[in-house]
Amino acid sequence: MRHRKKNMHINTDILIVGAGQGGAQVAISLRQGGFEGTIAMVGDEPDAPYDRPPLSKDYLAGEKEVERLLLRKADYWEKSNVGLYVGKRVTSIDAEAHLATTDGEEIFHYKYLIWAAGGHARPLPVPGGDLAGIHVIRTREQVDLLRSEVEEANEIIVIGGGYIGLEAAAVLIKQGKKVTVLEAEDRVLARVAAAPISAFYEAEHRAQGVDIRTGVGVTEVNGEKGRVTSVVLANGDELAADLVIAGIGLIPNQDVIEAAGAKCSNGVDVDDLCRTSLPDIFSIGDCARHANKFARGASLRVESVPNAVGQAKAVVSVILGAPKPFTDVPWFWSNQYDLKLQTAGLNHGYDETIVRGDPATRSFSLIYLREGQVIAVDAVNMIKDFMAGKKLVENAICPDREKLADPEVPLKSLVI
C-alpha cells in the first residue's frame, strides 16, 4: 500500500521564509513592537538563526564555538512564541490563496509572508566543479565540513579574490597551510573596491605568505576517485590542490517566489517598503533587489547584515501600521589578519578616488567621489574615517579635495 503523507495545516499571521539575520530580525522586532499575532519562521538549515559573517573569519579559524554564533539562545524563540521550523524548505507559494507549502508536511495559511531566503554560494562552473574537496562558505554546515577537511589538507586553492576568499585565505595561512588565491580579474576585490585597496590587500596577503595570482581564469578541476587533486588554469598550468574553496559570489534564492509570480531579476524586486509585486508578500536581505538612493536609485541587492536588519524593520513598520522605509547608508566590514576594513556607502559609478594617509602605515582610507560628491569610504584600521565617512555619504557632501586628502584634517570636520 502506498504511504500517503498527511499534511499539517498551520494558520499563522506571519510566515517568515528564511531563518537568517533578516528573518530573525522580523520576528524580534515584531515582538518588540508589541505584535501579539502568530509568527512562524521556516529555515532550510538545521540551525536556529545564527550570525553568518564569522563563518569565513573566527568560526573558520575555530576561535568561536557554534553556540556563540547563535543570534539568540536556543530557547529564545519558544519563549517569544515564534514557531521555528528548521531543516524545512518552502517549495511553493499560492499568493492568491495565501498558502505556502514545505517539503515536509506543512501547509501554512498566512496573512503576510516575508521572503528572507537569502542566497546560496555560486557553484564552480567548470568541469570537475562538483568534485569532493571543493568547498563553499555560506552555511555553518558547509564550514564544518570545510574545517574537518582542512586538517588533512596542505595545498589549498581559493578561487575568487573577494571578501570571502581573502578572509578564508587569511585564516588558513595562519594555520600553516600553503594557500593560493586565484582571481580572474586583474586585481583582488575588483568588484567592490578601487585599485589602491586591491594593491594594499594583495601586498598584505603576499607578505603573509599567500600566493596571490590575478588575471587567472580556471578552466577545469581534476580529481582522482571523485576527489579534487588539481586545478587547471586558462593558460594551461596545473596547480596541485588537496582542497579548493570557491568564493565566487552569491546567487539569490528566488526560484520559488518567482514561480509564484513575483517580479524578479537578479533578486526579488521590492519597493521602498520591501513589498514584492505579490499581495502581502515582502522580501528582505541578500535576495531583495531594491532601488537604492546611495546608488542614484539604481536597483541592486545589498549583501550585508545591516541591510537585512534595516529592511526587516521596514517590513515590521508596515505590518504594525506606521510604514517607514529603510534608507540608511549601506555599510560593510571585512576582517583579515589584524586589518579591519570598513566600508560606508556604495561606490557605484565613482569617477575619482582620494587616498587619505599612507597605506604603508596600515592605517588609511580611500574616498570615492562622483562629480565631487563623497559616495563611499573604505577605511582600513581607521575607524574615525569610517564613522565620519558614513555621515559624508549620508549628507551627500562635496568637500574640498585638498582637505579630503589631508589626514591631519579630521573627516568629521567636513561634515556639514
Add this chain to the structure above:
Amino acid sequence: MSKLIVITRDGEENILNGKAGTSLLEIIQDAGIDDLMALCGGCCSCATCHVYVDDAWLAAVGDGNEDEVSLLEDSEHHQKGSRLACQINMTAELDGLRVMVAPEE
C-alpha cells in the same frame, strides 16, 4: 557567575547572571533582552551595542581601546561611561556591575 544589573530603554531594571569570560553583550542577549542591535556580531566594528557604565563602576571597568573610543565618540549619545557591551568581558571583580542601555542611534 557574576551579577549584572541592566537598565533597558523602557527603564526596567534587570538582574542577570553572567559567566566570567563572556561579554556583556552576550549576557544581555542571552537573557532575552533585545535592546542591543549588535549589527557586527560583537567584533567592535559598529556602535550598536552602546551602554553607559554606572559612575561607581567606571574605574573597575576601565576604558575601551582606541577603536572602541573612535566608534563611540561620534555617537550622538556619547557621554561619560559610554562603552560597547561587546568589549566588556565579565569577571568576578565586576560582580554587581550596573549599566544602562544607551538610546538607539
